[in-house]
Amino acid sequence: MHPSSPQTQKYAQVLRARAVARSDGTIALHAPAVGLWRGQPAAGALLREGAVIGQIEQLGALYELVCPAGAHGIVAPPDPAHEPLSRRPVAYDDLLLILAPQAAAAVAAAIAAAAPAAAGHGLSQRAPSSGRFYGRPSPERPPFLRVGDQVHEGQVIGLLEVMKTFTRIHYGGGELPTPARVTALLVQDDADVAAGDPLIAVEPLS
Amino acid sequence: MLDSARGSRRPPPLFHRIFIANRGEVAARIARACDALGITPVFAVSTADRGAAYTEGRETVCIGPARSSHSYLDARSLVQAAVQSRCTAVHPGWGFLSENPAFAALCAAHGLTFIGPPPPVMHLMGKKTPAKQAMRAAGLTMIPGSDGILRDLDHAQAVADQIGYPVLLKAESGGGGRGMRIARSASEVAQAYNDAGAEARAAFGDDRLYLERLIEGGRHVEIQILADRYGDVVHLGERDCTVQRSHQKLIEESPSPVLPEPERERCLAAAVRAAASIGYVGAGTMEFLLDEGGVLRFMEMNTRLQVEHCVSEQRSGRDLVVEQIYVAAGHPLRFSQQEVHLQGHAIECRINAEDPSDDFRPAPGVITRWHVPTGDPELRVDTHVSAGYEIPPNYDSLICKVIARGPTRDAAIDRMIHALGAMVCEGVPTTVAMHLTILRSRAFREHRYDTRKIPGWST
Numbered sequence: 001m002h003p004s005s006p007q008t009q010k011y012a013q014v015l016r017a018r019a020v021a022r023s024d025g026t027i028a029l030h031a032p033a034v035g036l037w038r039g040q041p042a043a044g045a046l047l048r049e050g051a052v053i054g055q056i057e058q059l060g061a062l063y064e065l066v067c068p069a070g071a072h073g074i075v076a077p078p079d080p081a082h083e084p085l086s087r088r089p090v091a092y093d094d095l096l097l098i099l100a101p102q103a104a105a106a107v108a109a110a111i112a113a114a115a116p117a118a119a120g121h122g123l124s125q126r127a128p129s130s131g132r133f134y135g136r137p138s139p140e141r142p143p144f145l146r147v148g149d150q151v152h153e154g155q156v157i158g159l160l161e162v163m164k165t166f167t168r169i170h171y172g173g174g175e176l177p178t179p180a181r182v183t184a185l186l187v188q189d190d191a192d193v194a195a196g197d198p199l200i201a202v203e204p205l206s
Numbered sequence: 207m208l209d210s211a212r213g214s215r216r217p218p219p220l221f222h223r224i225f226i227a228n229r230g231e232v233a234a235r236i237a238r239a240c241d242a243l244g245i246t247p248v249f250a251v252s253t254a255d256r257g258a259a260y261t262e263g264r265e266t267v268c269i270g271p272a273r274s275s276h277s278y279l280d281a282r283s284l285v286q287a288a289v290q291s292r293c294t295a296v297h298p299g300w301g302f303l304s305e306n307p308a309f310a311a312l313c314a315a316h317g318l319t320f321i322g323p324p325p326p327v328m329h330l331m332g333k334k335t336p337a338k339q340a341m342r343a344a345g346l347t348m349i350p351g352s353d354g355i356l357r358d359l360d361h362a363q364a365v366a367d368q369i370g371y372p373v374l375l376k377a378e379s380g381g382g383g384r385g386m387r388i389a390r391s392a393s394e395v396a397q398a399y400n401d402a403g404a405e406a407r408a409a410f411g412d413d414r415l416y417l418e419r420l421i422e423g424g425r426h427v428e429i430q431i432l433a434d435r436y437g438d439v440v441h442l443g444e445r446d447c448t449v450q451r452s453h454q455k456l457i458e459e460s461p462s463p464v465l466p467e468p469e470r471e472r473c474l475a476a477a478v479r480a481a482a483s484i485g486y487v488g489a490g491t492m493e494f495l496l497d498e499g500g501v502l503r504f505m506e507m508n509t510r511l512q513v514e515h516c517v518s519e520q521r522s523g524r525d526l527v528v529e530q531i532y533v534a535a536g537h538p539l540r541f542s543q544q545e546v547h548l549q550g551h552a553i554e555c556r557i558n559a560e561d562p563s564d565d566f567r568p569a570p571g572v573i574t575r576w577h578v579p580t581g582d583p584e585l586r587v588d589t590h591v592s593a594g595y596e597i598p599p600n601y602d603s604l605i606c607k608v609i610a611r612g613p614t615r616d617a618a619i620d621r622m623i624h625a626l627g628a629m630v631c632e633g634v635p636t637t638v639a640m641h642l643t644i645l646r647s648r649a650f651r652e653h654r655y656d657t658r659k660i661p662g663w664s665t
Binding site: 033034035036058059089091092093094 | 253256267268269270271277282283285286287289290291312316
């Protein structure tokens with residue numbers, strides 16, 4: 001399905017999206033295969049090489065779809081022409097996502113600036129253990145959080161799947177302010193996270 | 207099921223949407239049949255064919271990159287594309303996956319009707335010695351040979367001595383001319399056997415060989431078959447495809463100008479019986495070699511629509527693709543053998559974007575001017591190209607087929623010469639001039655040629 005190494009790619013479990021640099025500085029991710037695209041990352045999610053951006057379902061088989069080398073950035077808001085579908089049929093080379101690297105750089109700078117503070121003041125919520133993070137209650141439901149949302153202590157910000165068991169991740173603990181405003185979603189839906197990975201970045205409200 | 211399908215007043219419904227798992231001329235041809243039946247065709251396109259003029263105003267699904275191994279030969283992508291574009295049937299066209307039983311089975315496994323024969327029949331006819339055994343058992347005349355796989359060199363030597371030289375040793379899994387060796391005398395058998403086996407083992411991982419009498423310079427004659435699911439089979443006459451260049455057919459015509467009438471009758475009837483005996487369904491073609499004694503000897507069966515099917519359509523007035531769709535939808539044949547009236551003489555020229563003056567080098571590029579004659583009901587032009595079309599470098603070089611009919615062979619040839627003379631194609635070289643040379647040659651008019659020699663053309 002990918003032009004390189006047909007034999008190994010053919011039945012591989014991982015497909016790489018195709019990245020195309022656009023004239024406005026953004027990066028377009030295109031479908032590497034025909035199929036149903038599930039688990040689309042939410043607008044505002046930060047993606048980098050190797051990040052999972054859902055699955056391509058082809059004849060009932062799931063291929064993990066990942067970000068290719070050189071593609072990183074914040075997921076731009078979806079095209080209003082595409083109504084949100086839990087499984088969107090895509091053709092080969094269809095446009096999947098647009099990534100804004102500048103926005104990512106800005107967020108990265110903000111995170112870097114906030115990092116010392118985060119250590120002291122706890123401005124990012126971290127994964128309690130390693131597992132698979134889900135940013136929405138089910139594939140067809142809206143995400144728990146969007147950038148700009150308010151969060152307060154105890155609010156569910158995501159699900160963590162550890163050895164087939166789902167647990168809710170509640171906001172709060174440590175030095176995290178409450179209420180707070182979400183400034184970035186640092187992990188996309190359906191991504192593997194390690195214990196201590198930052199999940200969302202927040203800033204104190206007011 | 208059988209009785210209800212035949213006897214019911216309401217025939218089975220046709221498909222609403224058919225997925226065309228092919229490109230170019232055959233894709234346009236299938237879409238035309240869909241249009242006639244009120245069916246929506248959905249075209250598979252690679253990135254190289256995306257936006258091509260023949261898909262204008264059509265539904266398309268991009269199934270992969272230009273390279274056909276990742277697009278038109280990628281069975282899983284094609285079936286997924288057919289399913290998600292809400293098609294219920296798949297037409298494979300010719301070439302690509304059209305004779306691949308695994309693809310047909312994959313379609314069926316995902317609820318799609320494959321417009322072609324059942325996968326086991328395709329599988330049987332796709333294997334050399336099993337196909338020949340089935341056809342011998344059904345009463346077709348074979349090329350004398352080993353009647354199966356050779357056990358060893360001694361077996362090869364014994365069979366060769368018995369049938370007479372020259373003989374051809376062929377790989378059971380062979381193709382594309384590989385794994386074949388000629389032995390012209392008893393002393394050459396051992397060398398040929400070992401060389402063919404070694405080449406076949408290296409190329410196909412299978413060194414099984416069989417042996418046939420080598421028939422040099424025969425004529426290529428094939429029989430068009432159409433069968434339904436209920437055991438009825440008809441033929442639409444034969445086609446003579448002797449004018450070839452390195453096994454690529456250039457000109458096809460019907461009827462064969464040199465086939466003796468008793469042999470024609472015998473073989474047409476035998477082909478129908480043979481197709482019925484293997485449970486064939488849909489359109490198919492049995493290919494024969496007409497030897498010097500005027501006997502048609504079975505070579506192989508193509509379990510699909512063929513490029514030159516138009517020749518039989520023009521003589522019979524039947525639309526083979528429409529009939530394929532009816533048969534696939536479960537209809538019984540819509541006409542009997544008595545209702546097949548083959549009239550006049552039809553001839554087809556395949557026009558390729560190749561340069562005959564440069565050893566037939568394929569010539570992709572943009573067609574800047576394009577005109578084909580229209581308005582003559584005895585003339586048919588099947589094509590997917592038009593002015594401005596860019597012939598991609600990834601696929602075959604066929605750009606157009608011209609089919610002319612007339613009351614006699616000479617009349618059909620004259621009509622063809624007139625049509626080709628009026629054709630305009632600028633931007634890429636074509637084989638039109640070569641066709642005109644052949645058609646005007648005395649050798650072609652007087653049937654003095656075989657598969658080894660293009661009449662009137664010196665290469």
